[in-house]
Amino acid sequence: MSRPAHRRPEYHKxxxxxxxxxxxxxxxxxxxxxxxxxxxxxxxxxMGYGIGTRLVEDFLARSCVGRCHSYSEIIDIIAQVAFKMYLGITPSVTCNNSSKNEFSLILEKNPLVEFVEELPAGRSSLCYCNLLCGIIRGALEMVHLAADVTFLQDRLKGDSVTEIGITFLKKRDEKKYRGKK
Known part of the structure; x- marks a missing residue:
């Protein structure tokens, strides 16, 4: 018995x-x-890197996003679509330099620390949510974008917000991605 062609696969949350x-x-x-x-x-x-390399396929299949033509478009997709889809939040985005290859995702609310009040004693340099950095880095690498992803601020360490810094390491070849005239 075959499955009807119009049915989408069910995703269990x-x-x-x-x-x-x-x-x-x-x-x-x-x-x-x-x-x-x-x-x-x-x-x-x-661990996050391994998750990201696999999660990107699910993301591309479910989100139906088109090709991005700039780093700022990529960051907007990550913030507005991916974070919303998988974590139920939408971080704000800031560009940190004039060459437009360094960005920050600012999380007002981080669902991974919902039940965490503080870092364990003697663990002041622990990046509790470092899994997120690995996920982002792994997913970007699977679409051929090398990036450095780190926590810049963390509420668990006393900062006012949680901020993830993303620096794209290679300059995109814009000619390669431009439409033909």
Missing amino acids: INKDLFVLTYGALVAQLCKDYEKDEDVNQYLDK
């Missing part, structure tokens, strides 16, 4: 609270397994 609590348990276990915050941060980034 995980309960947000379950995901956030599971992520918290994962970070807590990593803190027990690794003495240094840098090792935990690196592991979270590596």
Whole structure:
């Protein structure tokens, strides 16, 4: 029996609270397994990278976004579509330099820290949500965009907002992406 062609596949959503609590348990276990915050941060980034390389296919299939022609378009898609689709939030975007290859995503609310009041004692350099940086970096790499993604500010460290910095490492060849005249 074949499936009707007009039906879209169903996507099952995980309960947000379950995901956030599971992520918290994962970070807590990593803190027990690794003495240094840098090792935990690196592991979270590596996990996120693996997720991002796979998540980009789902994102492109479900979002139906077209080709982007500038870094600012890419960042807007990440903020307005991807974050909304997967985390239910829309961060604000700022451009940090005149060459328009450095951007910040400012999260007023970070769902991954919903049940976290502060970092564990003695873990001041822990980037609790470093998984997000890895996800963004992995997804961008899968669409052939090398980027450096880091946390610039973190509410868990006493900052007023959570800010993720994204720096595109290669200058896009604009001629390659221009439409024919």
